[in-house]
Amino acid sequence: MPSSAVSLYLDPQIRDWVLFPITVVMILVGVLRHYVVLLLQSSPKKQMRAAIREQRALIRAQILRTTSARSPIPPTFYQSISQHLSQAFTNGTYLKDGPPKSDAPSVPPNPLTDPSQMDGMMAGMKTQMVMMVPQMIIMGWINFFFQGFVLIKLPFPLTLGFKSMLQRGIETPDMDVRWVSSLSWYFLNFFGLNGLYRLILGSDNSADSSRDMTTPFAAAAAAPQPPQAQDFNKLFKAERDNLEFAEGLYSWVGKDIETTILHKYGRLPPDTLR
């Protein structure tokens, strides 16, 4: 359609003073955002030794249990470890706050009252703010100064369906879809700059805001969340049953090893093979 191509002429000043500034500002804001997020990220809080000990006590029992069917350690050693662990679990030796009082009701602590958990939530909120505020400002800026501007013409034809995507803010039903409005240019940049950021800042940058937009709470969910407040006492009690069960399954890898070896080296007739 040569007529429409001729009918619109874009002032080169629009390119220099609107198109480029919007793009550059958006890139710079993304880079800035990346560094602000880096600044805001508080290092994960150090756990206390007792808390680590409590968390890892379960692993000890699990390690013992995993190999119990073909255990590398002889029966006496296995039993002493197993019994020691279940004894400790019964007495609550590994609990962070010492053995529990028998009559105290066990209530899982409320995460909102625990300051260490609040920190995690706040960090997520802060990142959200850093992401939302600049984008809102840029959008307001474009809407205020450049509303209704036509910025570029795409070098390829498109169907009418793209009209709402490319000509947001311009209510002209007859204009060719190839013309892109200022607000649409903003959205194109918003979703399309991630590749550029990856080139500039590396792959795990936090400059890309469209990713956070798609899932509003992604940032909060991705932040290292403190483990759920667990009632370790209950877990330990459950683990005791598992330990007992594993003890029933237990067999030492060296139990009939001499027969195995003699077979392997052909010193026993094959019919004695169990």
Add this chain to the structure above:
Amino acid sequence: MDLTNSLQKLAGYRPKKTPKSKETYKKGLVLLRNGGFAKQGDEGWESLEKLTLAALDQGDIAVADECLQLIVNKFPSSPRVDVLQGIRMEATEPSEVSLKFYEELLEADPTNAAIWRRKAHVLRQMGKIDKSVQELSEMLDTFYTDVEGWLELADAYASCQQYTYALQSLSHALLLAPQNPFYFVQFAETAYLAGDIPLALKMFLVTVDMTDDEDGPVPPQDSIPTGLTLRAWYGVKLCTNKLITEPRSMSSSASNTLAPTTAALSSIDELSTERLRTAYLNMKGESPPKTDRELITILATIIQ
């Protein structure tokens, strides 16, 4: 290499004056002089750390200090650098000073297992094995999965002839790394030292079972035992020899391990003799000595 691994490596560091460190030192020094480390980026820092350790190993404190300065400037408050600084301190300062350094670090961050192990190490160097053992076991109570820590504890126990405790520590190492035949051999050897011959025999046999080349081109009875398998067969031979010559040791197992029946024992003994003879023939190219005693003595020198 991730941080935990590196910290564990650092925690277990001790000077050995190995030829390997000499090579690292020589090559690293050239790189340090022409600024090659800076060009490598992140990996450069790791190589720099290696050079520091190699320089300390070779006794060149000046170079170590130079590297350490670079690293400290780059990573001012990293626990890994703290450990490195501690190792540097151990090299020249008296043990009390480095001990104090470690204690201060531990007070600031009681969850730094690497520092904790270095502290135990220094205590052991000072001859306070009891303190060192206490620290180590306290650390392992919290950080159970530190295999090297368990091995060090076993080593400490074994150095004061507390073989039963050493066996217990080793059993934890076995639980954590049941795929590693070296720990089995160590367990067996410790059991042998502890006088628990039936247990040692079983563990040696397990090692043989783990290490011999089952999927090789020749069936196991025609293969030639080498390396760890040879060591295990040697252990088997020692055990059977002892069990046969001193029948009393059959029943003297602290872990109540049942010794094999007499028939099985004699076939195991025969088998191990045959294996050792094969290995001997292969290595020396001459026919092995006739008596068991001679064979054992000669092989002892070979294996070492």
